[in-house]
Amino acid sequence: GENVEQHPSTLSVQEGDSAVIKCTYSDSASNYFPWYKQELGKGPQLIIDIRSNVGEKKDQRIAVTLNKTAKHFSLHITETQPEDSAVYFCAASTASNDYKLSFGAGTTVTVRA
Amino acid sequence: DSGVTQTPKHLITATGQRVTLRCSPRSGDLSVYWYQQSLDQGLQFLIQYYNGEERAKGNILERFSAQQFPDLHSELNLSSLELGDSALYFCASSVSLGSTGELFFGEGSRLTVL
Numbered sequence: 001g002e003n004v005e006q007h008p009s010t011l012s013v014q015e016g017d018s019a020v021i022k023c024t025y026s027d028s029a030s031n032y033f034p035w036y037k038q039e040l041g042k043g044p045q046l047i048i049d050i051r052s053n054v055g056e057k058k059d060q061r062i063a064v065t066l067n068k069t070a071k072h073f074s075l076h077i078t079e080t081q082p083e084d085s086a087v088y089f090c091a092a093s094t095a096s097n098d099y100k101l102s103f104g105a106g107t108t109v110t111v112r113a
Numbered sequence: 114d115s116g117v118t119q120t121p122k123h124l125i126t127a128t129g130q131r132v133t134l135r136c137s138p139r140s141g142d143l144s145v146y147w148y149q150q151s152l153d154q155g156l157q158f159l160i161q162y163y164n165g166e167e168r169a170k171g172n173i174l175e176r177f178s179a180q181q182f183p184d185l186h187s188e189l190n191l192s193s194l195e196l197g198d199s200a201l202y203f204c205a206s207s208v209s210l211g212s213t214g215e216l217f218f219g220e221g222s223r224l225t226v227l
Contacts, residue, residue, distance in 0.1 A: 043205075043219050049215075100158055103156040106155050
């Protein structure tokens with residue numbers, strides 16, 4: 001099945017700096033790559049997603065890039081703010097796996113004021 | 114508020130016991146997914162139901178079972194509980210069969226097995 005690896009496991013950044021989280025996946029047939037944000041005591045919430053026919057997608061301060069050849073995708077958060085502190089999960093989905101999402105282990109992001 | 118409701122929020126029980134976790138999906142969503150999140154672990158997919166039928170199985174133990182009822186709510190049954198079953202259990206729902214659209218997660222049920 002699909003195996004998604006996520007790095008780093010923890011990330012501390014100064015407010016206003018950028019944060020980058022990277023994920024790799026194993027199944028070359030994967031075609032959908034969402035990112036979820038989990039705040040303390042809450043369930044994960046979708047923040048951005050990208051499909052395999054697109055290389056980059058932006059939504060305000062967050063962006064995701066996808067490199068299908070290398071089988072990796074990344075989340076970029078610019079101008080970080082304290083409310084960006086959370087656990088971020090990447091995931092991958094493939095038709096061959098009945099579109100089940102395989103999640104990475106998560107990255108705990110702490111934005112220092 | 115995602116629109117997905119999970120009960121109970123917290124549950125403490127002893128080894129060997131059985132518990133039932135309940136999930137009400139968002140109105141109109143036909144797919145329900147169950148995930149397990151252990152300490153410092155990612156989200157492990159357990160099982161998916163679509164419109165009352167089991168659709169996909171992940172790493173779900175034989176001691177665990179689930180069902181989705183005609184009103185689309187779902188229950189996850191955990192039996193012969195072990196210490197290692199202590200975790201956050203999330204339910205998620207989506208309108209479609211596949212998960213290539215947004216999954217809406219509940220706030221989770223935190224199970225502690227003593």
